[in-house]
């Protein structure tokens with residue numbers, strides 16, 4: 001049974017220490033790479049959440065042996081192929097599982113059906129399906145063209161020149177093709193060239209993909225953000241052990257707490273050496289008035305004293321490089337000294353929910369004046385007397401629940417509906433939150 005709601009009291013301070021769970025983006029890439037690499041890989045610091053559970057279950061269904069040592073430690077015995085050639089696979093709402101597995105199964109061949117929760121069936125995958133079909137991949141969209149559920153059939157792939165992939169809807173399509181490019185190269189005995197069409201969004205996630213491929217022995221030749229080449233003798237080899245760093249998107253909520261709750265909040269698990277793009281969110285926190293100490297693998301944030309009438313500095317920012325952490329900025333705008341503008345966030349519309357619409361509606365409920373467009377959101381913070389308590393809808397979007405837990409540093413508390421939706425990436429979020437906020 002899911003908890004129907006959680007009541008959060010108005011708060012004045014936040015301080016303490018947080019040990020972050022593992023990065024979702026790194027966890028799901030490493031799980032797939034470990035399954036595809038020669039040799040066994042011990043993975044430490046794995047995220048234990050809905051998104052990684054569906055990936056692990058899928059790999060087991062496909063015949064990969066997974067030894068679970070504890071919740072954050074597994075050993076995967078890699079194979080160059082998936083032993084099970086027929087399977088029905090459910091992937092919830094995990095983009096980082098659905099997109100890469102679609103590519104892997106279309107390339108390795110077999111009879112598969114991939115489905116997810118109803119919202120996953122509204123999230124586009126057509127650009128990836130088109131790219132795979134252009135090489136001979138056999139993929140059918142069962143209900144609506146361009147959307148899951150998908151049926152995959154065995155196929156013989158051929159590569160005639162560069163494979164084109166659209167980059168403007170989700171970077172996960174390019175990530176999926178990059179991850180399977182060494183398999184395509186082996187099957188076709190050809191170099192694989194991926195050409196990005198349109199403006200590539202969410203670029204730092206491609207950097208994570210390239211970084212993880214390199215950990216598994218494959219160097220990708222990169223020409224800017226428009227061409228990626230994987231040579232024909234590229235082959236994945238297990239590095240033996242991979243330690244996964246903490247999740248930088250999850251860190252954004254605690255950076256925000258240190259900022260609005262005066263701090264200090266110490267975050268262990270990501271720091272200045274992080275390979276995740278969302279670590280850049282620290283710059284937004286600083287620009288809004290936060291002070292940050294950076295260690296190799298930790299951060300410590302403190303902020304102004306809002307109880308003395310101080311405000312955060314308003315921002316006008318392009319958030320294309322940090323689409324997930326950007327949601328945290330939208331809620332921090334409630335405490336700013338003027339209107340705040342979030343630009344270039346069009347991908348919000350095709351994520352766990354239409355995040356522009358959801359954020360717009362819920363920020364209005366707490367008293368902000370909000371306007372929005374196809375790829376932007378503008379938030380005018382409430383005057384002290386405009387703050388309202390509200391029942392916050394979360395739209396089965398973990399980030400809506402986590403973001404709105406930050407909206408209690410005004411004069412009123414609020415109620416967050418369906419808080420268990422945080423399980424997608426951060427099941428223990430509210431337990432940790434309660435240890436920090438007073």
Ligand SMILES: O=C(O)C1=C[C@@H](OP(=O)(O)O)[C@@H](O)[C@H](O)C1
Pocket residue numbers: 024025026095096169170171172175201202205323324347
């Ligand atoms: O590749 C990844 O790990 C991700 C890429 C981003 O998606 P888009 O590329 O669709 O923006 C991000 O929002 C998502 O949470 C994780």
Ligand SMILES: C=C(OP(=O)(O)O)C(=O)O
Pocket residue numbers: 093094095096324351352399425
């Ligand atoms: C967009 C997200 O997830 P997904 O990996 O399913 O795209 C997210 O976690 O904010």
